[in-house]
Amino acid sequence: xxxxxxxxxxxxxxxxxxxxxxxxxxxxxxxxxxxxxxxxxxxxxxxxxxxxxxxxxxxxxxxxxxxxxxxxxxxxxxxxxxxxxxxxxxxxxxxxxxxxxxxxxxxxxxxxxxxxxxxxxxxxxxxxxxxxxxxxxxxxxxxxxxxxxxxxxxxxxxxxxxxxxxxxxxxxxxxxxxxxxxxxxxxxxxxxxxxxx
Amino acid sequence: xxxxxxxxxxxxxxxxxxxxxxxxxxxxxxxxxxxxxxxxxxxxxxxxxxxxxxxxxxxxxxxxxxxxxxxxxxxxxxxxxxxxxxxxxxxxxxxxxxxxxxxxxxxxxxxxxxxxxxxxxxxxxxxxxxxxxxxxxxxxxxxxxxxxxxxxxxxxxxxxxxxxxxxxxxxxxxxxxxxxxxxxxxxxxxxxxxxxxxxxxxxxxxxxxxxxxxxxxxxxxxxxxxxxxxxxxxx
Numbered sequence: 001x002x003x004x005x006x007x008x009x010x011x012x013x014x015x016x017x018x019x020x021x022x023x024x025x026x027x028x029x030x031x032x033x034x035x036x037x038x039x040x041x042x043x044x045x046x047x048x049x050x051x052x053x054x055x056x057x058x059x060x061x062x063x064x065x066x067x068x069x070x071x072x073x074x075x076x077x078x079x080x081x082x083x084x085x086x087x088x089x090x091x092x093x094x095x096x097x098x099x100x101x102x103x104x105x106x107x108x109x110x111x112x113x114x115x116x117x118x119x120x121x122x123x124x125x126x127x128x129x130x131x132x133x134x135x136x137x138x139x140x141x142x143x144x145x146x147x148x149x150x151x152x153x154x155x156x157x158x159x160x161x162x163x164x165x166x167x168x169x170x171x172x173x174x175x176x177x178x179x180x181x182x183x184x185x186x187x188x189x190x191x192x193x194x195x196x197x
Numbered sequence: 198x199x200x201x202x203x204x205x206x207x208x209x210x211x212x213x214x215x216x217x218x219x220x221x222x223x224x225x226x227x228x229x230x231x232x233x234x235x236x237x238x239x240x241x242x243x244x245x246x247x248x249x250x251x252x253x254x255x256x257x258x259x260x261x262x263x264x265x266x267x268x269x270x271x272x273x274x275x276x277x278x279x280x281x282x283x284x285x286x287x288x289x290x291x292x293x294x295x296x297x298x299x300x301x302x303x304x305x306x307x308x309x310x311x312x313x314x315x316x317x318x319x320x321x322x323x324x325x326x327x328x329x330x331x332x333x334x335x336x337x338x339x340x341x342x343x344x345x346x347x348x349x350x351x352x353x354x355x356x357x358x359x360x361x362x363x364x365x366x367x368x369x370x371x372x373x374x375x376x377x378x379x380x381x382x383x384x385x386x387x388x389x390x391x392x393x394x395x396x397x398x399x400x401x402x403x404x405x406x407x408x409x410x411x412x413x414x415x416x417x418x419x420x421x422x423x424x425x426x427x428x429x430x431x432x
Contacts (some may be wrong), residue, residue: 023226026204026415053411054235088324090350090365092285100290104363106324129237129328129411136409139237141328141349143366159366161349163326195235195413196206 027052027193035175035187042172044191045078045132052193055131055170059124059144061177062116062186069178071115074108075138077168084109089162096155105162114146114156115178116186122146124158127194131170138164203229203419211411215241218403219394220412223265227337227387230418234331234344238410240395242316242325248398250316255362257299258312259329260394261371263344264386267308272386275373280309282369284350288361300397309371310396311346315362325351326407329367336388341375344388 030049031041041057049055061071074084089110094100105111116122124144130136143159164170177187208222225232236259242250250256265272283294296303298310314325329348336342350364393412395404 023208023416024206026206026417054237054413088351088363090287090363092287092290092365094290102285102287102290102365104287104365127235127328127330129235129326130409137326139326139328139349141330141347143347159347159349161328161366163324163351165324194206194415195209195411 024196027056027196030055030191030193032190033188034184035177035189036184037187038174038176039187040076040080040172040174041189041191042080044173045169045171049193050132050197052196053130053133054194055128056192056194057126057128057173058190058192059126059175060116060186060188061112061122061124061175062120063178069115070111070113071175071177072109072111073173073175074110075164075166075170076172076174077166078171080172080174082174083164083166083168083170086165087162088165089160091158091160093156093158109176110140110160110162112142112144112158112160114154114158116146117154120147128170129195133167134169135167138166138170140164203416205229205416207232207414207416209411209413212238212406212408215405215408217395217406217410219260219392220406220410221390221392222412222414223390225336225389225391225414226416227389228419229336229416230334231416232333232336232388233415233417234333234391234393235413235415236329236331236348236393236411237326239326239407240314241405241407242314243319244398244402244404248402248404249400250398250404252316252318254316256314256316257310257396258314258327258367259310260298260396261309261311261331261344261346261392262394263371263391264342264373264388265390266373267392270390276307277305277374278307278309279372279374280306280369281371282311282313283367284313284364285366286313286361287350287363287365305374308394309369311369311371312348312350312367313364314351317362327351331371333388338387341372342388343370343372345370 088106092102126142128140141161145157266276331344331346346369
């Protein structure tokens with residue numbers, strides 16, 4: 001930008017979109033529950049969720065009597081039809097002493113590492129945009145962390161996100177959780193509607 | 198201290214075409230413990246031929262301004278920002294960071310900037326959309342406010358580019374400059390407005406946001422201790 005003044009740089013063009021300040025409720029709990037190994041959060045394209053553009057999900061993800069392993073998810077349209085082939089995503093995690101890893105999954109499931117061990121905490125927060133849209137691409141972003149007491153080598157933080165190249169509404173999310181021997185008390189989720197229509 | 202449960206979606210604005218340079222919210226109610234901003238959408242790097250962004254190059258993410266501190270805004274004279282941005286490229290485990298913005302390294306800047314995208318070519322709607330969240334604590338007080346940002350990166354269109362040219366995450370913090378003598382006192386005004394833009398190309402020409410790009414602000418929580426007034430004249 002050499003030679004371009006700040007004033008010139010700030011001379012923006014027309015705005016096609018105007019502000020809309022019309023306070024509404026922040027959202028509501030759409031559904032919640034627990035999982036056991038592989039599980040599905042279903043019935044998302046419901047009357048309740050159709051009041052919102054976006055969705056926020058809080059996960060806890062652990063395995064019973066199993067050390068940390070990966071977990072992930074993919075989106076499904078109506079009829080539990082997988083849309084994983086239309087997902088492009090990137091992930092990253094870093095551990096206290098276990099190093100870091102990174103990568104992309106284009107045309108596949110979203111990858112996350114790690115899930116937790118037993119009742120040691122692991123949480124992951126996910127924000128998904130345009131969930132119920134039948135005309136727009138979806139994108140998501142998430143982050144989380146994990147500790148397990150004295151086993152410091154498994155202390156990690158993680159984050160990532162991606163886009164779903166589909167105009168079909170998301171109706172369900174399939175979660176694959178590592179070794180899949182989780183007790184329902186160790187895997188849970190709460191889904192919130194966000195950005196009211 | 199009184200704490201109440203008070204959570205609202207305060208405002209939302211969305212592009213209806215690909216010709217908007219920015220999305221803007223003003224008059225935001227700052228009577229909240231936290232404001233959370235969410236942007237989802239994309240930058241139209243192709244620019245419809247109006248900008249000179251070259252294909253197959255890394256590009257900056259969205260531009261950010263707030264508190265009316267932009268050209269023509271009510272606090273235009275205070276448009277001096279500090280910016281710190283981080284990104285994690287998928288071809289390395291390292292996190293990278295920079296101070297300032299692309300055009301103003303480690304200096305007071307006329308705007309802030311978060312994100313980094315590899316622009317392949319064309320208007321690649323399928324893989325260039327992203328979600329970005331910002332948190333501002335105590336938006337209504339008379340102290341300098343900063344917004345902490347976190348968001349996802351994106352994967353370019355083709356598979357071979359996806360491995361080496363995507364970012365798994367972005368993070369950053371933005372604030373109006375409260376320490377430089379050039380800053381006006383108005384920098385301490387409430388966080389009652391924000392503008393998220395598509396940034397500029399290397400020639401300084403503003404880029405545009407893609408259609409269905411959206412900016413939303415949530416007000417979360419309320420406490421009596423947050424509101425300390427905004428009279429900065431006596432300090």
